[in-house]
Amino acid sequence: NAGVMQNPRHLVRRRGQEARLRCSPMKGHSHVYWYRQLPEEGLKFMVYLQKENIIDESGMPKERFSAEFPKEGPSILRIQQVVRGDSAAYFCASSGTRTEAFFGQGTRLTVV
Amino acid sequence: GESVGLHLPTLSVQEGDNSIINCAYSNSASDYFIWYKQESGKGPQFIIDIRSNMDKRQGQRVTVLLNKTVKHLSLQIAATQPGDSAVYFCAEAISTGANSKLTFGKGITLSVRP
Numbered sequence: 001n002a003g004v005m006q007n008p009r010h011l012v013r014r015r016g017q018e019a020r021l022r023c024s025p026m027k028g029h030s031h032v033y034w035y036r037q038l039p040e041e042g043l044k045f046m047v048y049l050q051k052e053n054i055i056d057e058s059g060m061p062k063e064r065f066s067a068e069f070p071k072e073g074p075s076i077l078r079i080q081q082v083v084r085g086d087s088a089a090y091f092c093a094s095s096g097t098r099t100e101a102f103f104g105q106g107t108r109l110t111v112v
Numbered sequence: 113g114e115s116v117g118l119h120l121p122t123l124s125v126q127e128g129d130n131s132i133i134n135c136a137y138s139n140s141a142s143d144y145f146i147w148y149k150q151e152s153g154k155g156p157q158f159i160i161d162i163r164s165n166m167d168k169r170q171g172q173r174v175t176v177l178l179n180k181t182v183k184h185l186s187l188q189i190a191a192t193q194p195g196d197s198a199v200y201f202c203a204e205a206i207s208t209g210a211n212s213k214l215t216f217g218k219g220i221t222l223s224v225r226p
Contacts, residue, residue: 105154
């Protein structure tokens, strides 16, 4: 049973470009969470999704950020018109019927 | 607002000694707590969890203690090994139905001296 898969592991974007981060949850998991981590800091909640639904997006910036978890395919975190302050590690976690969440290895976004 | 925090930013222990990592939480409604370990360049790895109807839970070389009276959580690692060196995060959640979002503390670095 493969774990949570995130890709790409590293992503470099120029200011103003779009970044797309993908997350495939563990088999059987229908709940996905996205977190952002700045260097030397903890994980900040961004968004919680179930299949085709956004359950809680209280941690998402109001502009430029969006997330989806379609019926088929991975969950996507999309950042439009990236700025240097978006540089961070973005982690995805998935869970099933229990609260326990398993994390992927993260995508490290660098905006140059 | 509500937050989860850690008392100390770093902890250095001698190999073979026991480690105790402490965490304070402020949301009295939280009923589920997890400890995660994060090694450099990797995602958080689940260590152990505990629900609010328990005050102690043991795993392999690890024990989590929950004191709801003072809103305190601790992780004890027995016979600390070099491989235990990592950043440790506590996380809290309010269970709503079958799933809930996790709120993380800032993390504490555990450094094991050989």
